Amino acid sequence: MYVPPRGSDDRRALDRQGGLGCASLRSHCREMAQRLLLRRFLASVISRKPSQGQWPPLTSRALQTPQCSPGGLTVTPNPARTIYTTRISLTTFNIQDGPDFQDRVVNSETPVVVDFHAQWCGPCKILGPRLEKMVAKQHGKVVMAKVDIDDHTDLAIEYEVSAVPTVLAMKNGDVVDKFVGIKDEDQLEAFLKKLIG
Amino acid sequence: MEDQAGQRDYDLLVVGGGSGGLACAKEAAQLGRKVAVVDYVEPSPQGTRWGLGGTCVNVGCIPKKLMHQAALLGGLIQDAPNYGWEVAQPVPHDWRKMAEAVQNHVKSLNWGHRVQLQDRKVKYFNIKASFVDEHTVCGVAKGGKEILLSADHIIIATGGRPRYPTHIEGALEYGITSDDIFWLKESPGKTLVVGASYVALECAGFLTGIGLDTTIMMRSIPLRGFDQQMSSMVIEHMASHGTRFLRGCAPSRVRRLPDGQLQVTWEDSTTGKEDTGTFDTVLWAIGRVPDTRSLNLEKAGVDTSPDTQKILVDSREATSVPHIYAIGDVVEGRPELTPIAIMAGRLLVQRLFGGSSDLMDYDNVPTTVFTPLEYGCVGLSEEEAVARHGQEHVEVYHAHYKPLEFTVAGRDASQCYVKMVCLREPPQLVLGLHFLGPNAGEVTQGFALGIKCGASYAQVMRTVGIHPTCSEEVVKLRISKRSGLDPTVTGCCG
Numbered sequence: 244m245y246v247p248p249r250g251s252d253d254r255r256a257l258d259r260q261g262g263l264g265c266a267s268l269r270s271h272c273r274e275m276a277q278r279l280l281l282r283r284f285l286a287s288v289i290s291r292k293p294s295q296g297q298w299p300p301l302t303s304r305a306l307q308t309p310q311c312s313p314g315g316l317t318v319t320p321n322p323a324r325t326i327y328t329t330r331i332s333l334t335t336f337n338i339q340d341g342p343d344f345q346d347r348v349v350n351s352e353t354p355v356v357v358d359f360h361a362q363w364c365g366p367c368k369i370l371g372p373r374l375e376k377m378v379a380k381q382h383g384k385v386v387m388a389k390v391d392i393d394d395h396t397d398l399a400i401e402y403e404v405s406a407v408p409t410v411l412a413m414k415n416g417d418v419v420d421k422f423v424g425i426k427d428e429d430q431l432e433a434f435l436k437k438l439i440g
Numbered sequence: 441m442e443d444q445a446g447q448r449d450y451d452l453l454v455v456g457g458g459s460g461g462l463a464c465a466k467e468a469a470q471l472g473r474k475v476a477v478v479d480y481v482e483p484s485p486q487g488t489r490w491g492l493g494g495t496c497v498n499v500g501c502i503p504k505k506l507m508h509q510a511a512l513l514g515g516l517i518q519d520a521p522n523y524g525w526e527v528a529q530p531v532p533h534d535w536r537k538m539a540e541a542v543q544n545h546v547k548s549l550n551w552g553h554r555v556q557l558q559d560r561k562v563k564y565f566n567i568k569a570s571f572v573d574e575h576t577v578c579g580v581a582k583g584g585k586e587i588l589l590s591a592d593h594i595i596i597a598t599g600g601r602p603r604y605p606t607h608i609e610g611a612l613e614y615g616i617t618s619d620d621i622f623w624l625k626e627s628p629g630k631t632l633v634v635g636a637s638y639v640a641l642e643c644a645g646f647l648t649g650i651g652l653d654t655t656i657m658m659r660s661i662p663l664r665g666f667d668q669q670m671s672s673m674v675i676e677h678m679a680s681h682g683t684r685f686l687r688g689c690a691p692s693r694v695r696r697l698p699d700g701q702l703q704v705t706w707e708d709s710t711t712g713k714e715d716t717g718t719f720d721t722v723l724w725a726i727g728r729v730p731d732t733r734s735l736n737l738e739k740a741g742v743d744t745s746p747d748t749q750k751i752l753v754d755s756r757e758a759t760s761v762p763h764i765y766a767i768g769d770v771v772e773g774r775p776e777l778t779p780i781a782i783m784a785g786r787l788l789v790q791r792l793f794g795g796s797s798d799l800m801d802y803d804n805v806p807t808t809v810f811t812p813l814e815y816g817c818v819g820l821s822e823e824e825a826v827a828r829h830g831q832e833h834v835e836v837y838h839a840h841y842k843p844l845e846f847t848v849a850g851r852d853a854s855q856c857y858v859k860m861v862c863l864r865e866p867p868q869l870v871l872g873l874h875f876l877g878p879n880a881g882e883v884t885q886g887f888a889l890g891i892k893c894g895a896s897y898a899q900v901m902r903t904v905g906i907h908p909t910c911s912e913e914v915v916k917l918r919i920s921k922r923s924g925l926d927p928t929v930t931g932c933c934g
Contacts, residue, residue: 363545
């Protein structure tokens with residue numbers, strides 16, 4: 244199966260980001276775009292509806308091979324990964340692994356706020372619940388993914404997290420906004436409203 | 441994998457992501473080289489594991505100093521009422537809270553190291569590497585994937601691990617080591633520390649300080665290799681401040697009792713009799729062994745010492761194979777200290793890739809034992825100086841002093857002592873400095889610079905002290921051992 248390159252889409256995404264007026268964000272996103280392109284290519288090979296809990300999860304093997312197997316996809320339900328245990332609330336969930344992130348964040352139709360946090364980080368314990376509360380107030384227009392950087396170090400490194408908490412705003416697989424450190428409720432409200440658009 | 445014939449994956453491969461390894465890797469990356477680091481932590485027999493950063497960050501210097509600080513705070517809380525604080529005594533200590541705080545800090549350092557490697561563009565693999573040939577290592581990553589890495593230059597910095605007395609029945613099953621103590625979620629309770637090393641003394645010291653019933657069992661002398669007069673004073677202080685000592689004793693068996701406690705049997709060499717005791721925890725601190733066994737060094741042709749299995753190197757840190765080097769605790773004949781591994785590693789990289797010819801200087805390396813009363817030293821011990829130069833050519837100046845802070849608090853200063861070992865002939869070159877007292881590390885560091893610059897006792901005498909400090913007692917040293925005069929400092933001013 245041939246999948247056309249998504250270059251033009253990325254350019255549109257980059258123009259969008261350029262409009263935010265953040266130069267460092269633009270260059271950051273240019274680097275990210277290449278990585279996200281690969282992720283989206285892999286995702287597009289497996290055409291399915293983005294999961295918000297209805298579809299059984301994919302085996303990680305399927306996502307790692309760029310070739311598409313002619314017989315279609317083997318979807319093996321993984322009993323260890325019931326969606327319900329990863330949910331914190333209706334709008335917040337913990338990321339289980341790379342494919343899960345791909346699934347529920349990169350491929351999400353709804354914008355996602357990604358909270359990179361660590362057990363050893365004091366400010367994270369303050370920001371986390373505050374952000375969850377503000378996300379819940381948006382009535383499903385945005386959802387929140389929590390990533391523990393010790394459990395998912397490679398993912399955190401890939402998204403260039405250095406200090407925690409780092410919060411990314413993601414729309415259609417692109418990082419469109421970001422902040423580091425604690426914010427108050429008003430600032431979070433503004434951040435979320437901007438993401439929802 | 442070789443991209444083309446003769447081209448290897450990396451300019452430098454560092455095996456081991458501890459103090460030495462990370463320093464090398466970052467230095468080489470800064471010089472524009474293509475660098476990879478492989479780090480892997482084999483879980484301890486008790487199952488403890490940790491992240492990137494090596495012994496110092498995870499199971500050594502860092503958690504040790506933090507727990508030592510926790511213990512010191514206990515002492516300060518006891519002093520506080522004398523200074524007017526209305527603190528209800530005794531104040532209880534919660535191991536869980538301390539352990540969580542310490543473990544969280546260590547985890548933040550693991551992350552920090554990971555980010556640093558990423559920022560400096562050092563490739564990192566969490567794999568257990570072993571040599572395939574002299575330019576290649578292989579390792580298995582999570583998920584079973586085998587990785588082969590080749591490099592022009594290789595630096596081995598795998599460090600060491602605590603030794604288990606496997607000949608003692610029950611030692612492996614029921615005992616823990618320094619690998620485990622800092623990661624315990626629950627208090628170790630009544631603890632037997634076996635060993636006479638600084639690890640044994642420091643661990644027993646902070647356990648006593650946080651209020652746990654602690655016993656040290658040692659076969660012979662404390663702190664072998666350190667100045668013995670100072671070492672016995674360190675022990676004296678610990679003994680008079682709550683740590684129990686079983687000297688001249690060696691354990692023979694450890695059993696678990698039905699209630700979960702451990703029963704230890706030992707032989708007392710002074711009486712020739714056997715004795716037993718019950719403890720919640722047994723901590724083995726009887727030395728460390730180099731982490732070389734699983735490296736397959738023979739495949740690379742790297743020689744190790746037949747006695748210690750440590751890697752043999754020359755003054756350039758080169759092993760028996762020209763392009764393979766080794767630094768840090770894994771190396772034979774070097775002090776096992778973080779700053780040594782770091783400095784040796786950086787100098788090595790500068791020689792390899794930076795055009796430098798500077799060699800590492802292993803003389804006059806300062807260090808501090810963080811026992812309840814701290815012992816800082818730099819240079820020769822008194823016995824080393826006498827062995828080298830002869831008694832008649834050595835002059836030792838010494839003083840018993842009392843830290844000002846101890847006075848109001850009514851603390852015992854019997855072991856607060858400092859001595860300077862010098863050559864006897866003018867200008868009396870300083871050969872060694874030994875300081876026993878609070879903040880010994882902070883005190884000794886500055887004097888290490890003086891000794892490195894070749895300070896003489898004549899210069900020490902002309903150095904003005906900072907008042908009121910413990911440190912000034914060093915420059916106020918006037919009484920020699922040879923004179924036989926009482927070395928007790930009387931009053932503070934003059």
